[in-house]
Amino acid sequence: AQKITQTQPGMFVQEKEAVTLDCTYDTSDPSYGLFWYKQPSSGEMIFLIYQGSYDQQNATEGRYSLNFQKARKSANLVISASQLGDSAMYFCLSGSEKLVFGKGTKLTVNP
Amino acid sequence: GAVVSQHPSRVICKSGTSVKIECRSLDFQATTMFWYRQFPKQSLMLMATSNEGSKATYEQGVEKDKFLINHASLTLSTLTVTSAHPEDSSFYICSAVAGEGTYEQYFGPGTRLTVT
Numbered sequence: 001a002q003k004i005t006q007t008q009p010g011m012f013v014q015e016k017e018a019v020t021l022d023c024t025y026d027t028s029d030p031s032y033g034l035f036w037y038k039q040p041s042s043g044e045m046i047f048l049i050y051q052g053s054y055d056q057q058n059a060t061e062g063r064y065s066l067n068f069q070k071a072r073k074s075a076n077l078v079i080s081a082s083q084l085g086d087s088a089m090y091f092c093l094s095g096s097e098k099l100v101f102g103k104g105t106k107l108t109v110n111p
Numbered sequence: 112g113a114v115v116s117q118h119p120s121r122v123i124c125k126s127g128t129s130v131k132i133e134c135r136s137l138d139f140q141a142t143t144m145f146w147y148r149q150f151p152k153q154s155l156m157l158m159a160t161s162n163e164g165s166k167a168t169y170e171q172g173v174e175k176d177k178f179l180i181n182h183a184s185l186t187l188s189t190l191t192v193t194s195a196h197p198e199d200s201s202f203y204i205c206s207a208v209a210g211e212g213t214y215e216q217y218f219g220p221g222t223r224l225t226v227t
Contacts, residue, residue: 033215043202045155045218091154098145099206099216101154 002027004094006102013082014110020067021077021105023092029053034075035093036066038086039104045091051075082109113139115207117219124195124226132190132222134205140185141207145216146178149202161188195226 003026013019025034034051051059051066059066067076075094079086087109092102114137124130134144142163147155159180160168167180177199179191188207192199202223206216 035215037218043149043204043223044220045204045206047215047217050215097143098157098160101156103154 002029002032002094002100004092004100004102006092006105008105009103010106010108012108012110013079015084016081018078018080019082019107021079021090021092021107023075023077023102025073025075025092025094025100027073027094029096032094032096034066034068035099036064036075036077037091037093038088039091040088048090049077079107084109084111113137113207113209113217115141115205115217115219117203117205117222119222120220121223122225124224126196126226127194129191129193130195130224132192132203132205132224134188134190134207134219136186136207136209136217139207139209139217141188141209142185143208144182144188145206145208146180146188146190147204147206149204149221151202155204158190192224195224197226200224200226 005024032053036048038046049061049064049066051068058068063080065078089104091104093099116135118133144161146158149155158173161180161182163182169175182188204221205219
């Protein structure tokens with residue numbers, strides 16, 4: 001069975017600084033995807049970034065980048081130049097057909 | 112990008128009644144949709160996988176007779192909470208996969224169910 005571990009229940013960062021949200025995964029599937037979603041207080045799940053297990057390069061989407069280290073089974077999310085609107089819950093997901101969620105990290109961006 | 116809608120966004124119902132939640136993929140066909148439940152300050156929990164034209168596959172511990180799922184078309188899946196009780200109060204989110212060979216799921220905005 002797949003498992004996602006997010007060890008940081010809460011993180012704080014100053015506006016305009018970078019922050020790394022940790023995620024490790026455990027899977028026996030040879031092919032899988034890694035995702036990060038953001039969930040603001042309103043509840044909707046917002047897609048941020050995707051990394052395929054066979055992708056050689058780390059994924060980047062604007063201010064978001066995924067630090068993918070396959071041998072260590074880690075897929076940390078890096079948010080550069082944090083903004084106040086980045087304050088939210090962040091979920092790391094892994095899966096092929098079904099997604100497995102981590103417990104999430106609550107990010108608070110301070111002005 | 113692909114859009115998934117849910118209706119209603121919020122619903123309050125009395126204990127013992129049934130509530131239907133709709134999940135629609137607006138600009139793509141979804142052969143597979145997923146239903147999740149989220150308790151306050153917790154992660155999403157997968158309830159069931161809904162495949163168009165076939166019976167849903169429920170996760171362990173989810174009562175299929177209580178949470179009825181119907182995936183009648185490639186753009187619509189419904190979740191009916193039957194004989195709702197206060198403990199069924201939760202945030203329900205659906206997601207849809209846009210075709211085979213892709214892992215990305217598009218999430219609906221969620222439905223807040225409150226059973227009084």
